[in-house]
Amino acid sequence: MTDGSSAPERPVLQQLQGTTAGFVTRLLAYLLDVVILTAIIAFGGWVALLLDDLFKDAGFDLPTSSAAVFAALTVWVIGGYYVISWSLTGRTVGKAVLGVKVVMPNGRPPSIGRSFLRLFGYAVSTLALFAGYFWILVDENRKGWHDHIAGTWVVYDWNRRKKGEIYETMVDS
Amino acid sequence: MSSENPTVSDSEQTEPKWDPYRAVVRLIAGGVSLGAEGLRAADAAAGAEEGSAADAVGFSATLESATALIVGVAVETPDRIVSLFDTADRVMAPVRTAARPVVGALRQSFVGRVVGELGTNTAAEAARLAAVGRAEINQGRRLAITAYNEAVDGFIEQLSGRQSLDDLVSDQTLGVGKGAVEEVRETGAAADWLSESMFRRVLRRPPRSMPPKPSPAT
Numbered sequence: 126m127t128d129g130s131s132a133p134e135r136p137v138l139q140q141l142q143g144t145t146a147g148f149v150t151r152l153l154a155y156l157l158d159v160v161i162l163t164a165i166i167a168f169g170g171w172v173a174l175l176l177d178d179l180f181k182d183a184g185f186d187l188p189t190s191s192a193a194v195f196a197a198l199t200v201w202v203i204g205g206y207y208v209i210s211w212s213l214t215g216r217t218v219g220k221a222v223l224g225v226k227v228v229m230p231n232g233r234p235p236s237i238g239r240s241f242l243r244l245f246g247y248a249v250s251t252l253a254l255f256a257g258y259f260w261i262l263v264d265e266n267r268k269g270w271h272d273h274i275a276g277t278w279v280v281y282d283w284n285r286r287k288k289g290e291i292y293e294t295m296v297d298s
Numbered sequence: 299m300s301s302e303n304p305t306v307s308d309s310e311q312t313e314p315k316w317d318p319y320r321a322v323v324r325l326i327a328g329g330v331s332l333g334a335e336g337l338r339a340a341d342a343a344a345g346a347e348e349g350s351a352a353d354a355v356g357f358s359a360t361l362e363s364a365t366a367l368i369v370g371v372a373v374e375t376p377d378r379i380v381s382l383f384d385t386a387d388r389v390m391a392p393v394r395t396a397a398r399p400v401v402g403a404l405r406q407s408f409v410g411r412v413v414g415e416l417g418t419n420t421a422a423e424a425a426r427l428a429a430v431g432r433a434e435i436n437q438g439r440r441l442a443i444t445a446y447n448e449a450v451d452g453f454i455e456q457l458s459g460r461q462s463l464d465d466l467v468s469d470q471t472l473g474v475g476k477g478a479v480e481e482v483r484e485t486g487a488a489a490d491w492l493s494e495s496m497f498r499r500v501l502r503r504p505p506r507s508m509p510p511k512p513s514p515a516t
Contacts, residue, residue: 283483
């Protein structure tokens with residue numbers, strides 16, 4: 126890196142603003158979202174368990190039951206989390222923490238339809254033993270299968286909030 | 299408790315299995331039914347003891363339904379309130395562990411300490427109020443409402459009066475962006491660059507100086 130003859134030097138942080146984010150950053154954001162979603166679903170399930178326990182002796186014994194209902198609710202929670210986040214701001218919580226954003230080529234967040242398409246792409250990428258995610262490593266534009274399916278890009282977007290500058294201004298004053 | 303219930307089959311007794319659908323239905327049906335019938339009788343009995351009957355209270359069916367839930371939690375199964383916080387703490391433990399490398403051990407331990415302290419205090423308060431409700435079972439309903447209000451008020455007061463929480467909010471707003479999060483982002487970007495460089499070498503592609511920007515052409 127320093128001899129100047131081989132690979133070019135790594136760009137400094139601010140230069141990366143607006144360029145496509147790489148595999149590791151996106152993986153960290155994805156894992157953070159998985160942790161958040163798992164916590165939400167686990168907590169919701171646990172509350173339902175507690176309430177079920179409370180009313181166990183109330184004499185209600187309904188014949189209809191299905192674990193598929195819980196599975197369907199889980200899918201809706203996961204789908205809603207991603208679709209709403211992407212279509213409103215382009216960011217999930219994980220992406221916001223890691224400072225990346227899902228955008229269309231014009232720089233705007235994807236529409237709801239595109240977000241659904243991207244969610245479908247997530248499923249495809251996952252079902253192919255996560256090959257669609259690892260594709261980011263070899264794709265010339267750092268795009269996964271889900272990005273190709275939905276026509277989206279994931280870019281570094283750190284400057285939007287400028288927290289550091291706000292902080293320094295307050296400390297100086 | 300469940301062995302006395304004639305509607306529960308033997309297999310369910312020996313192998314209790316949680317069913318989320320039934321849990322939700324029981325919540326709705328149980329709240330309405332208990333509110334409309336069981337607690338009306340309990341309230342009438344308590345009111346008769348005080349000589350003022352139910353008109354002194356005058357709850358609607360909806361409020362009674364809500365009260366049934368409160369009574370159920372605060373009076374009939376108080377131990378579950380305490381176990382709620384214990385279980386929540388256990389559930390969150392791996393989450394905290396997983397998040398620690400990301401947000402930094404120092405900040406995480408601070409967050410964990412504040413949340414843990416709030417949880418412990420609230421659990422202790424809930425247990426104390428539930429014990430009062432159990433001792434005064436005839437007036438359990440009114441005590442439960444008081445307990446609920448006190449617990450909520452106390453929790454809100456505790457939240458609003460904590461300097462450490464103020465610091466935490468300030469920290470989240472300003473400091474985290476400057477410190478741990480920025481560090482994670484920088485590390486992530488560096489790792490992006492390294493991993494991509496490595497794969498480009500393996501695929502015999504020429505190195506590039508900057509990642510691409512979004513383009514309509516692709």
